[in-house]
Amino acid sequence: MRNSYIVLIILLNFALNIKAQQVSDKKILKKIKGKDIEWITGSSNLAKVKMKSTKKWGVYNIDAYYDLGEVVITFNEVIAPKFDSISWFKDMEPFIIVKIKKKYGILLNPYEIHDATESVRCVYDAVKLKEVDGRYYALIKDNGKWGLVDWFEDVILVDPTFENPDDVPLIQIEGWAKDIFVASKKALKADVLIFDDGNGDGVFKARNKVTKKWGMYQSLSENDIRTLIPAKYDSISNFGFNAKYTAVYNKDKVGMYLSYWSYHDKAKQSVPCEYEDYKKYDVDGVSKLAVKKNGKWGWVNWLTGEEKYTFKYETTDDLPYPYYKQAIWFED
Numbered sequence: 001m002r003n004s005y006i007v008l009i010i011l012l013n014f015a016l017n018i019k020a021q022q023v024s025d026k027k028i029l030k031k032i033k034g035k036d037i038e039w040i041t042g043s044s045n046l047a048k049v050k051m052k053s054t055k056k057w058g059v060y061n062i063d064a065y066y067d068l069g070e071v072v073i074t075f076n077e078v079i080a081p082k083f084d085s086i087s088w089f090k091d092m093e094p095f096i097i098v099k100i101k102k103k104y105g106i107l108l109n110p111y112e113i114h115d116a117t118e119s120v121r122c123v124y125d126a127v128k129l130k131e132v133d134g135r136y137y138a139l140i141k142d143n144g145k146w147g148l149v150d151w152f153e154d155v156i157l158v159d160p161t162f163e164n165p166d167d168v169p170l171i172q173i174e175g176w177a178k179d180i181f182v183a184s185k186k187a188l189k190a191d192v193l194i195f196d197d198g199n200g201d202g203v204f205k206a207r208n209k210v211t212k213k214w215g216m217y218q219s220l221s222e223n224d225i226r227t228l229i230p231a232k233y234d235s236i237s238n239f240g241f242n243a244k245y246t247a248v249y250n251k252d253k254v255g256m257y258l259s260y261w262s263y264h265d266k267a268k269q270s271v272p273c274e275y276e277d278y279k280k281y282d283v284d285g286v287s288k289l290a291v292k293k294n295g296k297w298g299w300v301n302w303l304t305g306e307e308k309y310t311f312k313y314e315t316t317d318d319l320p321y322p323y324y325k326q327a328i329w330f331e332d
Contacts, residue, residue: 023064031073056081097127139165159191183222228260271305288322
């Protein structure tokens, strides 16, 4: 009896040791008809495989083990073998970079997007994934210049016109705004278009691709674009909530532009771009504007552009109390 028990233990240990043996990559490649294999870090079953016949890389879920001395290998395709190079997802990255014939594209997670592989367009000279504050951006390079593409919608957000990828403005669009974005960017001949995230009513800034000047617009449908500020400025600040005016810049000097929502056809640049800095104040419920000119501070009427008092004050703390009447409407 004792001898039988010992024999049984030996047989069980032998079977377990056989099952614990690792199936060689050579055997797996023979089964899957592959040339090279790279196991994906952090996963015991996922591997990148280069096929012997096409020399293309794909991703496979592979289960390989010994069962009573027999090799068992099963696999299923996760990403079709069609790429010259392919990486894999890590952390919370929403896409990876793939390559076909010296051109790069964006591949979404195939476990989340059923046609991810079929949707890839390898058309860029380079693609860089950038993460800022938990948001991911896809920088693309074309003809030596950098731009930005929406990695999910496959829409060019910023035309590749920048020498350095770090200079590309990082913007995103919501799904509802895709058609408006595409139509407006084309109609305005813009290379950059940025929606006002804090507004939510179709307001955006756009830069003309030829003049490189910014304007501000509003669009709630593909065929309707309203000009709020014409494309004449080096940069424009977004309007604050219920603000009567906002800052516009040219040649590093600031001026003010009146709000279309408040003044309609009378909206215009009311303060010329002649000042080095500005600061808004609420004085007894009325907005008043301090500006800096030739290194000195003074007051200006933001509705008419008329300067008030003498510009001789070193800091805004030195400014006299603004007793002048600040009209809010042109008929005041």
